[in-house]
Amino acid sequence: MAEYMMLDGNAAAVQGMAMSRVKVVAAYPITPQSSIAERLSDLVASGELQATYMRVESEHSALSATLGAQLAGVRAGTATSSVGLALMHEICNAASGMRVPIVMPVVNRALASPWSLWCDHQDSMAERDSGWLQLYCQNVQEIYDLTLMAYRLAEHERVLLPAMVCFDGFFLSHSMQKVAVPAQAEVDSFVGPYTPKNVWLDPTDPVFINDLITMEEFTEMKYQMKEGFASAADVFNEVSAEFAERFGRRYCAAEGYMTEDAEAVIVSLGSMSGTVRHVVREMRSRGEKVGALKVTCFRPFPQKEVARLLAGVGRVAVFDRSAGLGAAGGPLFLEVKDALDGKAFVKNYIGGLGGRDVGASTVERVFADLRAAREEDDRAPVWCDVKEHPMQIRQVLRFV
């Protein structure tokens, strides 16, 4: 039987990791992830979590230690944010290339510079080609649920790729919500014990992992990873069906809300998806045919589901919480536009950067702009809620 707990997002991530019985934790604190590292160390110190806590001097070491520990045959855990994730970049690629299915909460925070402590998706988007699965959570319950699902998905023998469970810094990490937490036995029977399926370290049967690979085999090893991602799409559906059967909550890689007869839809990731739904409900009550589409699984990107859910929708707004500098649009926009392959009018909106709130009024303005947009208009992304004179926000006196 599930019980209800009041948890903030970080505590929900810890709850998911602890109930999945991580045996080694190597984490380095960073705002807004810090309470994950602290709470895990509390649980280890009190004996509630039977694990070894390794104190490390950086995120590079945190993920390296996690990778080594998991190669030795246990579930190992770490978590990070922002520049911490950037410091892990090298090891992110090492972990995915070695096919070690680490599950890591990423508490989304802007990448410096400008220096910021607050939410946007630039940190995890910068890792979108690192060979990790990426799940984005809308609320605290999803953080807990998707963490459990991530272990099953990542560790599946046809997938064997590490997974980031991404959730918005402060908006979710520090937001207290009511979370249904199943009994330990139920979680054990869903997640199961960790069995290394590909390569592992055993002193009695030594192997050399991550040796130098020449042009003779490099392409094939990347091909193997590509196949892992291809399988992950199906495995996500299998795992989510089983999760729904056991725990009663169903997750989709891409989830439509009132999209069936919608004329305009906003596509989003993360916590703002709840706000979009709220606005859609309000606008529907006024008779406006609008809808929402939330992308939960960004890697692998659910191209077919997105195309199916948006079939027949005339206008699509894609809201990116990262800047997509120098590109035709933000990363979510590029994926959605490609999935629709010219079948709808798609426009990109950039906003919610560095912690700026994406409230109901922002969402309403996006719908209004989308409706007013003309085919022949400039297709450059629209930057939402920008101050009137963005090029003149700091006037400084200098001797020049």
Place this chain on the structure above:
Amino acid sequence: MQELQNKLGKTLRPFNALGPVATIFGAVNTGAWRYERPVVDAARCLRCGVCGRYCPVDAITVQKSGDPCVDIMWEFCKGCGICANECPQKCIIMEEEGNENG
């Protein structure tokens, strides 16, 4: 192979591993790189083991008793001279390779 099988109590079975993993260690004969070789003055050697700890290819075994006091695997000693540098007695000298009789 049989010995390992017995030790693990498991059967060795081939499987297709994904990603970069090797079970055959292609040892490089680093001895072929050597231009100079370490020569130990056994009369002054304390058998302290410092040279062995610093050798980057782990080619040195310092014996507690018997000869030689410092046993060097010549297939792997690459002639870097680190042992000679680190020896607290300064009793290792580096001699040009091929000159040992002259």
